[in-house]
Amino acid sequence: MKIKPLGDKILVKRLEAESKTASGIFLPEGAKEKPQQAKVIAVGEGKVLDSGERAKPTLKKGDTIILSKWGGTELKLEGEDYIVMSEEEVLAVVE
Amino acid sequence: MKIKPLGDKILVKRLEAESKTASGIFLPEGAKEKPQQAKVIAVGEGKVLDSGERAKPTLKKGDTIILSKWGGTELKLEGEDYIVMSEEEVLAVVE
Amino acid sequence: MKIKPLGDKILVKRLEAESKTASGIFLPEGAKEKPQQAKVIAVGEGKVLDSGERAKPTLKKGDTIILSKWGGTELKLEGEDYIVMSEEEVLAVVE
Amino acid sequence: MKIKPLGDKILVKRLEAESKTASGIFLPEGAKEKPQQAKVIAVGEGKVLDSGERAKPTLKKGDTIILSKWGGTELKLEGEDYIVMSEEEVLAVVE
Amino acid sequence: MKIKPLGDKILVKRLEAESKTASGIFLPEGAKEKPQQAKVIAVGEGKVLDSGERAKPTLKKGDTIILSKWGGTELKLEGEDYIVMSEEEVLAVVE
Amino acid sequence: MKIKPLGDKILVKRLEAESKTASGIFLPEGAKEKPQQAKVIAVGEGKVLDSGERAKPTLKKGDTIILSKWGGTELKLEGEDYIVMSEEEVLAVVE
Amino acid sequence: MKIKPLGDKILVKRLEAESKTASGIFLPEGAKEKPQQAKVIAVGEGKVLDSGERAKPTLKKGDTIILSKWGGTELKLEGEDYIVMSEEEVLAVVE
Numbered sequence: 009m010k011i012k013p014l015g016d017k018i019l020v021k022r023l024e025a026e027s028k029t030a031s032g033i034f035l036p037e038g039a040k041e042k043p044q045q046a047k048v049i050a051v052g053e054g055k056v057l058d059s060g061e062r063a064k065p066t067l068k069k070g071d072t073i074i075l076s077k078w079g080g081t082e083l084k085l086e087g088e089d090y091i092v093m094s095e096e097e098v099l100a101v102v103e
Numbered sequence: 104m105k106i107k108p109l110g111d112k113i114l115v116k117r118l119e120a121e122s123k124t125a126s127g128i129f130l131p132e133g134a135k136e137k138p139q140q141a142k143v144i145a146v147g148e149g150k151v152l153d154s155g156e157r158a159k160p161t162l163k164k165g166d167t168i169i170l171s172k173w174g175g176t177e178l179k180l181e182g183e184d185y186i187v188m189s190e191e192e193v194l195a196v197v198e
Numbered sequence: 199m200k201i202k203p204l205g206d207k208i209l210v211k212r213l214e215a216e217s218k219t220a221s222g223i224f225l226p227e228g229a230k231e232k233p234q235q236a237k238v239i240a241v242g243e244g245k246v247l248d249s250g251e252r253a254k255p256t257l258k259k260g261d262t263i264i265l266s267k268w269g270g271t272e273l274k275l276e277g278e279d280y281i282v283m284s285e286e287e288v289l290a291v292v293e
Numbered sequence: 294m295k296i297k298p299l300g301d302k303i304l305v306k307r308l309e310a311e312s313k314t315a316s317g318i319f320l321p322e323g324a325k326e327k328p329q330q331a332k333v334i335a336v337g338e339g340k341v342l343d344s345g346e347r348a349k350p351t352l353k354k355g356d357t358i359i360l361s362k363w364g365g366t367e368l369k370l371e372g373e374d375y376i377v378m379s380e381e382e383v384l385a386v387v388e
Numbered sequence: 389m390k391i392k393p394l395g396d397k398i399l400v401k402r403l404e405a406e407s408k409t410a411s412g413i414f415l416p417e418g419a420k421e422k423p424q425q426a427k428v429i430a431v432g433e434g435k436v437l438d439s440g441e442r443a444k445p446t447l448k449k450g451d452t453i454i455l456s457k458w459g460g461t462e463l464k465l466e467g468e469d470y471i472v473m474s475e476e477e478v479l480a481v482v483e
Numbered sequence: 484m485k486i487k488p489l490g491d492k493i494l495v496k497r498l499e500a501e502s503k504t505a506s507g508i509f510l511p512e513g514a515k516e517k518p519q520q521a522k523v524i525a526v527g528e529g530k531v532l533d534s535g536e537r538a539k540p541t542l543k544k545g546d547t548i549i550l551s552k553w554g555g556t557e558l559k560l561e562g563e564d565y566i567v568m569s570e571e572e573v574l575a576v577v578e
Numbered sequence: 579m580k581i582k583p584l585g586d587k588i589l590v591k592r593l594e595a596e597s598k599t600a601s602g603i604f605l606p607e608g609a610k611e612k613p614q615q616a617k618v619i620a621v622g623e624g625k626v627l628d629s630g631e632r633a634k635p636t637l638k639k640g641d642t643i644i645l646s647k648w649g650g651t652e653l654k655l656e657g658e659d660y661i662v663m664s665e666e667e668v669l670a671v672v673e
Contacts, residue, residue, distance in 0.1 A: 010198040011169065014161055019195060044653065050195070056150075056158050058628050066584055066623070074581065074662070076651045081171045081194060083139065092169070092194040099651060099662040100589060100620070103580040105293040106264065109256055114290060145290070151245075151253050176266045176289060178234065187264070187289040200388040201359065204351055209385060240385070246348050271361045271384060273329065282359070282384040295483040296454065299446055304480060335480070341443050366456045366479060368424065377454070377479040390578040391549065394541055399575060430575070436530075436538050461551045461574060463519065472549070472574040485673040486644065489636055494670060525670070531625075531633050556646045556669060558614065567644070567669040 009086060016055035016095045018067055020046040020075070021088070045102065046075050049090065066095060072102040104181060111150035111190045113162055115141035115170070116183070140197065141170050144185065161190060167197040199276060206245035206284045208257055209273075210236040210265070235292065236265050239280065256285060262292040294371060301340035301379045303352055304368075305331040305360070330387065331360050334375065351380060357387040389466060396435035396474045398447055399463075400426040400455070425482065426455050429470065446475060452482040484561060491530035491569045493542055494558075495521040495550070520577065521550050524565065541570060547577040579656060586625035586664045588637055589653075590616040590645070615672065616645050619660065636665060642672040 013019050023045040048071040054062035067073065080093030108114050118140040143166040149157035162168065175188030203209050213235040238261040244252035257263065270283030298304050308330040333356040339347035352358065365378030393399050403425040428451040434442035447453065460473030488494050498520040523546040529537035542548065555568030583589050593615040618641040624632035637643065650663030 011195045012198050013195040014190065014193050017194060052195075053161070055626075057630055058153050059630065060152055060154065060156060060158055061630060063626050063630055074653060074655075076662075083169060083194065085169075092171075095584065098584050099587060099653065100581045100583040100622075103582050106290045107293050108290040109285065109288050112289060147290075148256070153248050155247055155249065155251060155253055178264060178289065180264075187266075201385045202388050203385040204380065204383050207384060242385075243351070248343050250342055250344065250346060250348055273359060273384065275359075282361075296480045297483050298480040299475065299478050302479060337480075338446070343438050345437050345439065345441060345443055368454060368479065370454075377456075391575045392578050393575040394570065394573050397574060432575075433541070438533050440532055440534065440536060440538055463549060463574065465549075472551075486670045487673050488670040489665065489668050492669060527670075528636070533628050535627055535629065535631060535633055558644060558669065560644075567646075 011050055011085065013050055013052040013092055015052050016063070016065065017052045017092050018048055018065075018095060018098070019050040019083075020048050020073065020080075020091050020093065022046045022075075022091065023072070044075055044077065046073055046091065047071075048073060055095075067098065067101060073098050074100040074102065106145055106180065108145055108147040108187055110147050111158070111160065112147045112187050113143055113160075113190060113193070114145040114178075115143050115168065115175075115186050115188065117141045117170075117186065118167070139170055139172065141168050141186065142166075143168060150190075162193065162196060168193050169195040169197065201240055201275065203240055203242040203282055205242050206253070206255065206286070207242045207282055208238055208255075208285060208288070209240040210238050210263065210270075210281050210283065212236045212265075212279070212281065213262070234265055234267065236263050236281065237261075238263060245285075257288065257291060263288050264290040264292065296335055296370065298335055298337040298377055300337050301348070301350065301381070302337045302377055303333055303350075303380060303383070304335040305333050305358065305365075305376050305378065307331045307360075307374070307376065308357070329360055329362065331358050331376065332356075333358060340380075352383065352386060358383050359385040359387065391430055391465065393430055393432040393472055395432050396443070396445065396476070397432045397472055398428055398445075398475060398478070399430040400428050400453065400460075400471050400473065402426045402455075402469070402471065403452070424455055424457065426453050426471065427451075428453060435475075447478065447481060453478050454480040454482065486525050486560065488525055488527040488567055490527050491538070491540065491571065492527045492567055493523055493540075493570060493573070494525040495523050495548065495555075495566050495568065497521045497550075497564070497566065498547070519550050519552065521548050521566065522546075523548060530570075542573065542576060548573045549575040549577065581620050581655065583620055583622040583662055585622050586633070586635065586666070587622045587662050588618055588635075588665060588668070589620040590618050590643065590650075590661050590663065592616045592645075592659070592661065593642070614645055614647065616643050616661065617641075618643060625665075637668065637671060643668050644670040644672065 011019055048067050048069055051065050051067055054065045057063055079097040080091040083090045083092055106114055143162050146160050146162055149160045152158055174192040175186040178185045178187055201209055238257050241255050241257055244255045247253055269287040270281040273280045273282050296304055333352050333354055336350050336352055339350045342348055364382040365376040368375045368377050391399055428447050428449055431445050431447055434445045437443055459477040460471040463470045463472050486494055523542050523544055526540050526542055529540045532538055554572040555566040558565045558567050581589055618637050621635050621637055624635045627633055649667040650661040653660045653662050
């Protein structure tokens with residue numbers, strides 16, 4: 009099933025939280041923070057501007073992004089969890 | 104009765120929730136999630152822009168879309184349940 | 199008394215709820231849903247755009263429209279009940 | 294005292310509620326609805342648009358308008374009650 | 389001390405409430421309504437439009453205006469009470 | 484430490500409340516009102532307009548302004564209290 | 579891990595609160611205020627304007643900025659605390 013988000017929306021999948029800290033210490037399950045990184049799975053065609061044209065999306069499929077802990081709409085597709093959000097809700101991209 | 108939504112609104116009909124999981128296990132009735140897919144039944148002529156022209160709709164009749172669980176207005180037509188919503192409230196289209 | 203709504207507003211009159219279901223069963227009075235269809239009685243000249251021009255109204259006198267259950271302002275004229283609403287609050291038109 | 298409303302504002306005076314129904318029955322004082330008609334007393338020069346020009350007012354002095362029951366600011370001038378409201382708050386004009 | 393309001397703001401001074409009614413009856417102190425008229429003391433240079441230019445103010449020093457009972461910011465200058473408000477909050481001007 | 488406010492923001496320092504009234508009577512400490520005047524210490528480069536250009540600031544360093552009692556963000560720099568606010572929150576300038 | 583904020587967002591790192599006052603007195607740990615200065619780590623490409631172009635960011639990597647005490651989204655990257663905020667939420671830059 010191929011999904012195309014609308015407008016300036018993107019479809020992302022959260023990445024697993026890291027299981028050890030920056031200094032190399034392994035974290036017990038409960039100590040992991042809710043993961044804030046996600047992989048971009050699909051990108052819309054861009055927001056419609058007042059001129060009627062579309063603003064070109066900044067993100068592309070495969071980008072790793074930083075999410076805020078809240079925001080976006082959770083979506084279950086074929087048993088997997090995804091999030092649909094607008095580009096504006098994305099904090100940053102990992103280069 | 105033929106219905107034409109106004110502006111950037113669309114008329115959709117929810118699809119039945121799948122009765123088995125991705126891995127093939129049949130779900131009892133109560134375990135089904137509220138279905139998040141819908142079929143587009145009719146599409147408006149598009150939103151009026153500040154220039155006075157209309158933004159061309161992205162969706163067309165027959166598209167399968169992903170809805171958020173909330174949003175849109177429920178509508179009963181000839182005993183059937185529909186939802187009217189604006190294109191902006193649609194998360195994604197299934198290609 | 200002839201009424202001309204202002205701007206993008208329209209004057210409508212609710213249609214009576216249908217007294218039987220799609221399958222032909224007559225409904226007792228209390229089982230009728232609040233009617234969601236209305237007849238357009240009069241239409242304004244259209245919304246003033248930022249350019250100073252008016253957006254042409256989509257609806258015209260005599261159209262049958264689908265209302266949401268809420269929205270619009272109820273108005274009593276010569277003992278009859280009407281609703282004044284903006285075109286944006288109309289869900290769809292019956293063609 | 295001559296009053297000139299500012300911008301898209303208008304000064305109106307409520308008309309007395311009708312004392313009989315459409316079918317000619319006289320109403321006791323308490324059965325009268327709060328009157329929804331008003332006479333336009335004065336009109337502003339029109340709203341300033343983003344372009345810096347003014348949108349020409351739709352209403353003119355002497356028009357009879359339909360008000361919603363709420364909205365506008367009540368104003369007492371020389372012992373008489375008036376309402377100042379913007380044109381957008383007017384529902385319709387009686388032609 | 390000369391005061392210049394900013395943008396579309398104006399500086400006004402409330403006028404004393406009239407001490408008799410329209411029909412000439414003198415009012416006891418407590419029966420006076422909160423005065424709704426004010427004298428314009430100073431006017432700003434006008435609101436900055438999206439184009440970067442300024443909308444020319446409608447009011448000028450010396451105008452008598454009608455205020456709503458609420459709105460504006462009270463200001464004490466050299467022991468006297470003034471109100472600073474934007475032109476949009478003014479209901480009408482007395483000609 | 485030299486501070487440059489961003490966009491349409493300005494950095495101001497409250498002036499001491501006057502210790503006597505307009506008629507020359509000295510006020511005890513508790514009777515002083517919270518001072519409403521401030522000195523402009525630094526001004527931003529101006530707000531970015533929709534056109535991408537900047538609106539030129541109205542205020543300049545050294546201006547004495549009238550503040551509303553609320554609004555702005557308090558800021559401590561090298562032990563001194565300042566306020567950062569946007570030009571729109573300034574009521575008037577003392578000429 | 580290199581992080582690129584989106585649009586008009588910036589990534590910043592709070593600076594440690596100063597441990598002595600302007601007059602040189604050392605502060606005990608509890609007396610330190612929450613630090614209001616931060617170092618800009620990365621800057622987005624700028625906000626998309628209505629014209630479809632981007633407003634050039636005012637800040638650049640390495641700038642020291644003044645934050646308000648609230649605002650922005652806290653972010654943990656490789657065990658370090660950062661804040662992502664839009665340029666509009668920055669009060670001033672230290673020159």
